[in-house]
Amino acid sequence: MLTSVSVQTLQRLPVYLNLLKSECMQQAVYVSSKTIAESLGLHEIQVRKDLASVSSGGKPKVGFSKITLIRDLETYLGYNDSNDAILVGAGKLGKALLAYDGFKEYGLNIVAAFDNDESLAGQKEGNVPILSLSKMNDICDRMKIRIGIITVPSPAAQSICDQMVASGILAVWNFAPAHLDVPEHILVKNENMAASLAVLSRHLMDKFTD
Amino acid sequence: MLTSVSVQTLQRLPVYLNLLKSECMQQAVYVSSKTIAESLGLHEIQVRKDLASVSSGGKPKVGFSKITLIRDLETYLGYNDSNDAILVGAGKLGKALLAYDGFKEYGLNIVAAFDNDESLAGQKEGNVPILSLSKMNDICDRMKIRIGIITVPSPAAQSICDQMVASGILAVWNFAPAHLDVPEHILVKNENMAASLAVLSRHLMDKFTD
DNA sequence: TAGATTGTTAATCGATTAACAATC
DNA sequence: TAGATTGTTAATCGATTAACAATC
Numbered sequence: 001m002l003t004s005v006s007v008q009t010l011q012r013l014p015v016y017l018n019l020l021k022s023e024c025m026q027q028a029v030y031v032s033s034k035t036i037a038e039s040l041g042l043h044e045i046q047v048r049k050d051l052a053s054v055s056s057g058g059k060p061k062v063g064f065s066k067i068t069l070i071r072d073l074e075t076y077l078g079y080n081d082s083n084d085a086i087l088v089g090a091g092k093l094g095k096a097l098l099a100y101d102g103f104k105e106y107g108l109n110i111v112a113a114f115d116n117d118e119s120l121a122g123q124k125e126g127n128v129p130i131l132s133l134s135k136m137n138d139i140c141d142r143m144k145i146r147i148g149i150i151t152v153p154s155p156a157a158q159s160i161c162d163q164m165v166a167s168g169i170l171a172v173w174n175f176a177p178a179h180l181d182v183p184e185h186i187l188v189k190n191e192n193m194a195a196s197l198a199v200l201s202r203h204l205m206d207k208f209t210d
Numbered sequence: 211m212l213t214s215v216s217v218q219t220l221q222r223l224p225v226y227l228n229l230l231k232s233e234c235m236q237q238a239v240y241v242s243s244k245t246i247a248e249s250l251g252l253h254e255i256q257v258r259k260d261l262a263s264v265s266s267g268g269k270p271k272v273g274f275s276k277i278t279l280i281r282d283l284e285t286y287l288g289y290n291d292s293n294d295a296i297l298v299g300a301g302k303l304g305k306a307l308l309a310y311d312g313f314k315e316y317g318l319n320i321v322a323a324f325d326n327d328e329s330l331a332g333q334k335e336g337n338v339p340i341l342s343l344s345k346m347n348d349i350c351d352r353m354k355i356r357i358g359i360i361t362v363p364s365p366a367a368q369s370i371c372d373q374m375v376a377s378g379i380l381a382v383w384n385f386a387p388a389h390l391d392v393p394e395h396i397l398v399k400n401e402n403m404a405a406s407l408a409v410l411s412r413h414l415m416d417k418f419t420d
Numbered sequence: 421t422a423g424a425t426t427g428t429t430a431a432t433c434g435a436t437t438a439a440c441a442a443t444c
Numbered sequence: 445t446a447g448a449t450t451g452t453t454a455a456t457c458g459a460t461t462a463a464c465a466a467t468c
Contacts (some may be wrong), residue, residue: 006459011413014404016385023365032425040389040462041340052427060426061381061466078411096306102387106407146414155233170417171410177312179250187413189406193396196399197316201288202220203355203397207380216435237450242449255437270443272451424468431462438455444448 009050014106015040016050017073020066032063079107085173086145088160089152090115090123090130093175097151099126110149112139116156133163140167147171154178161188224316225250226260227283230276242273247256279336289317295383296355298370299362300325300333300340303385307361309336320359322349326366350377357381364388371398 005013007091019025019039028035033048040047045089046076050210051058055072058064068151082104087094090113095134113125114133131139139145148164150157157176164172174180180188215223229235229249238245243258250257261268265282268274282292292314297304300323307313308323323335324343331342342350349355358374360367360382367386374382381397384390390398 005412006461009411010408011402011405014387014402014408016391018364018404019389022388034425041391043370043461046459047427048426049460056427058426061424062468063425076412077408078415083411083414092306092309096302099302103407106404107411108407131273147410154228173406173410177224179225179229180233181251186419187410189409191401191403191406192221192224193401194228194316195221196401197313197318198220198224198382199217199399200357200383200397201293201317202215202286203381204293205288207395218435244449253437256435258450259436259452266451268450271448272444273449426467427465429462429467431460433458433460435459436455436457438453440453441451443450 005050005053007136009053010023012050013041013054013073013077014197016047017070017077020070020073025066028066028161030063031066031069033058035063079105079106082107082109083109083147084109084143084145085149086111086140086164086169087128087149087151088115088133088136089121089150089156090117091151091153094149094151095125097149097175098128101126106115108133108147111143111145116152136156136163137167140164140169145169147173149173149175150180151175215260215263222256222260223264223283223287224251226257227280227287230283235276238276240273241276241279243268245273287317292317292319293355293357294319294321294353294355295359296321296346296350296374296379297323297338297361298325298343298346298361298374299323299360299366299386300327300330300335303359303360304359305335307359307385308338311336315404318357321353321355326362346373347377350374350379355379357383359383359385360390361385379397389409398413 030174034044036046037047055069055078057068085089085108087110113128113130113138116133117131118132120130123130148169150160152160154176158180161172161180165186173189175191177194182188226246244254247254247257264286265279266313267278295318300414308381320338323338323340324346325340325345330340330341333340358379360370362370364386367388368390371382375396383399387404392398
């Protein structure tokens, strides 16, 4: 186990973890791949293979100890050692993310936010200070920040991204509907709402042209 | 062309559209698959195949007329005829989505929001009225709403989803980190931030254990 | 022991990439 | 015409699913 995992598998892991922690699994002590698969509408074998790459706690006949599996998933996903991040763009969406206190459960810790608009500087949102953009480089450098969250309007996204990279950011979480060019070793993960909408929209269109 | 398209292709289409409309393509009259692929860091052949399933306007040697391709993409994605939607959960994230005026560009029109908290009823956010949850069924029915957006806390998500389905909703856009059970013909599209974070987090972990 | 569930190796399926003929 | 780019058919690659031996 603990071999390299595909992106597809990786993205399913938090879903398993979420289910295991949810109410409907509250009283379970052991869980099997089959149980999980049925709850999520996935294939049993897929779940088993996914779990095998993350945990070696599975026992024939009984399945996985729930708490052990939760621990293994959390360890693999890095939920225990927290990742410091900064956010740029303290508009509506940016503030909503700042105020969301669920991220710490995922090991994400937003330490500061930055905005072009100097009048926001000094404010706080969800306990996170909003600062002048000019301070970003210095703070990223001093705190060794590796994750940057982009919630600025599209036209500004590439420039902010460039500044992040120059400040030592290694992974960018991009909420702007814009493609970002980055050096090879930098990861960009787009939160692509337009893509989601495309899936919804076509589903409806297809439904009404059968 | 206009054959059935894979989800992967479908989710790339808005990215192409976005690029075509962006500043860096402003003065282009014709665009080729190669140009697009290079701008986005994709394979030329993949782009060509994607475009072929949506537009028949490609001409050997010249490529696609930019405005024709934009039109074809917008038509395929349903950006022209707008989709009415309702949103449930007028918390921070819900309000951020209500205030975001970019959705109309994608043909999404949020006509009303609902919340458990009666004290919010009567307020407006981004021109969208917030109403008592008890009115959801009636409004969905009268306006023939087919898209529901869920921005409530996880424990409430399944119940809200059930109410949406009972109100005639056919496609659910779920921002709660919870798995939703729905009848077969209903589509759920999860905006899975935990999955995105998993990708970011593992990228960083892998980087520092090489 | 019998049966259920695991982990692993093999088969299938679908998406991506390559090859190539068609054409402006 | 020559060359570039299209659309399509074939090959490759990787993820999912199936088959099966191992084991509690």
